[in-house]
Amino acid sequence: MPDFLARADGALGDRWLKTAIDRTTGTARTKRAAIVGQWPDFAVARERGKAIKDHVVQNLGHYLAEFERNARASGAVIHYAETSDKACRIVVDICRKAGAKSVTRSKSMLGEEIGLPHALEEAGIERVETDLAEHIVQLAGERPSHIIWPAMHKTREQISELFRAAHADPHREETAEAMAASARRHLRQRFLDADIGISGANFLIADTGSVCTVTNEGNAEMTTTPPRIHIATAGIEKLVPSAAHAAMMLRLLVRSATGAALTQYTTFHTGPKRAGDLDGPEEFHIVLVDNGRTRMLAGEEMRAMLRCIRCGACMNHCPVFNQIGGHAYGGTYPGPMGAVLTPIFDGLTHKTRDLAHACTLNGRCREVCPVDIPLPTLLKGWRTASWREGLEPRTMRAGLGLWRWLATHPRLYRPATSLAARALHLMGGARGRIASLPLVGGAWTRHRDMPVPPAGPTFLQAEAARQKAAQR
Numbered sequence: 407m408p409d410f411l412a413r414a415d416g417a418l419g420d421r422w423l424k425t426a427i428d429r430t431t432g433t434a435r436t437k438r439a440a441i442v443g444q445w446p447d448f449a450v451a452r453e454r455g456k457a458i459k460d461h462v463v464q465n466l467g468h469y470l471a472e473f474e475r476n477a478r479a480s481g482a483v484i485h486y487a488e489t490s491d492k493a494c495r496i497v498v499d500i501c502r503k504a505g506a507k508s509v510t511r512s513k514s515m516l517g518e519e520i521g522l523p524h525a526l527e528e529a530g531i532e533r534v535e536t537d538l539a540e541h542i543v544q545l546a547g548e549r550p551s552h553i554i555w556p557a558m559h560k561t562r563e564q565i566s567e568l569f570r571a572a573h574a575d576p577h578r579e580e581t582a583e584a585m586a587a588s589a590r591r592h593l594r595q596r597f598l599d600a601d602i603g604i605s606g607a608n609f610l611i612a613d614t615g616s617v618c619t620v621t622n623e624g625n626a627e628m629t630t631t632p633p634r635i636h637i638a639t640a641g642i643e644k645l646v647p648s649a650a651h652a653a654m655m656l657r658l659l660v661r662s663a664t665g666a667a668l669t670q671y672t673t674f675h676t677g678p679k680r681a682g683d684l685d686g687p688e689e690f691h692i693v694l695v696d697n698g699r700t701r702m703l704a705g706e707e708m709r710a711m712l713r714c715i716r717c718g719a720c721m722n723h724c725p726v727f728n729q730i731g732g733h734a735y736g737g738t739y740p741g742p743m744g745a746v747l748t749p750i751f752d753g754l755t756h757k758t759r760d761l762a763h764a765c766t767l768n769g770r771c772r773e774v775c776p777v778d779i780p781l782p783t784l785l786k787g788w789r790t791a792s793w794r795e796g797l798e799p800r801t802m803r804a805g806l807g808l809w810r811w812l813a814t815h816p817r818l819y820r821p822a823t824s825l826a827a828r829a830l831h832l833m834g835g836a837r838g839r840i841a842s843l844p845l846v847g848g849a850w851t852r853h854r855d856m857p858v859p860p861a862g863p864t865f866l867q868a869e870a871a872r873q874k875a876a877q878r
């Protein structure tokens with residue numbers, strides 16, 4: 407069984423996982439719907455957000471140069487990394503040069519994308535994840551399963567167990583507040599002891615050279631302020647022309663991501679500590695990462711993905727993600743946006759081709775995307791490419807070939823579909839549901855029942871009757 411299907415199969419059999427996903431994405435959908443409902447100009451803002459991102463992507467060279475100039479003027483050191491390996495090397499080199507033994511990290515999907523946690527560990531540098539959910543994922547020795555809620559696959563009961571095993575002074579009551587306090591006690595001294603703080607970036611502000619981070623826990627500020635060195639890693643698509651543009655994008659990002667009007671902490675980091683400043687890092691490094699982004703820019707088909715602001719709304723509303731969770735996707739980015747991005751980063755191969763099929767094409771992801779990325783169209787593009795490159799399994803090609811032959815022979819197609827509908831009704835019996843289909847259909851019913859088609863004539867029979875009646 408190919409990797410994705412095997413992982414999805416495992417996830418569908420995990421009862422705890424389904425409970426955990428339902429608790430998180432259900433709340434996210436309700437909160438987002440409520441706050442977007444209170445914003446009459448949401449559609450206008452969405453168009454504006456899309457236009458801002460498209461404008462920056464079309465003028466990427468210009469805004470990169472402007473950002474670099476202003477960031478350097480503020481005292482920051484700029485590094486460019488074409489690949490994930492190079493980005494990791496730059497960060498590890500800075501750590502080694504500074505003699506760093508321990509680094510704190512605030513949540514950054516770009517860091518996960520380039521494999522930074524692994525690179526730091528390989529270099530023998532202690533990595534302390536400071537985002538509460540990332541802390542949970544680190545204790546569990548796992549990877550994030552959602553780009554906004556990295557530990558959404560864990561139930562409160564599982565987290566409680568992890569904290570009791572790892573924290574010196576763990577919670578006594580199993581409440582969210584008590585557990586958060588336990589993590590705070592555990593992390594506090596680590597913030598103060600770290601040699602270097604590593605953050606991501608939600609936006610890069612071209613006209614000031616600032617890096618903008620948003621969090622709800624204040625851990626980005628605790629990560630970047632006490633240590634002597636701050637390193638920010640950012641994808642080059644994070645650029646916006648000015649702080650006003652960032653504010654516009656923030657309204658879309660936060661509402662779509664958490665269903666709140668604003669995050670608790672929004673910080674613009676501009677250069678290192680200046681004379682007279684009471685705190686802040688003495689060195690500020692910004693690593694600008696390409697890792698396939700200019701390739702996306704060059705090819706028209708996937709360029710729209712550069713608009714993505716990593717809000718996670720598409721996955722919260724995806725019926726497939728809601729069944730299997732994030733780990734089944736196998737890459738850094740799960741859900742619909744991950745199914746589009748993973749083949750861009752890892753190539754379209756036998757390992758990644760199934761991701762494009764993890765979609766019902768219901769279009770909900772595009773509807774909720776705050777920058778109107780046509781995710782279903784992009785996924786269909788991957789399906790076409792996979793077919794053209796001969797990556798689909800022989801059974802699928804043969805099955806579709808047979809169906810095409812039948813569909814182009816209506817005299818056979820009509821009785822065959824009518825016969826199939828009757829057979830399904832018989833199999834469904836009084837329950838009206840089929841618990842187990844034979845042969846290849848068995849995969850469909852392994853984790854669910856199949857409802858039988860509605861009683862009465864098939865669509866083709868009803869249409870033929872309608873046409874006949876119209877002719878009378």
Ligand code: SF4
Nearest residue numbers: 714715717718720775
């Ligand atoms: S594709 Fe759209 S909805 Fe999904 S994470 Fe990106 S911006 Fe958000």
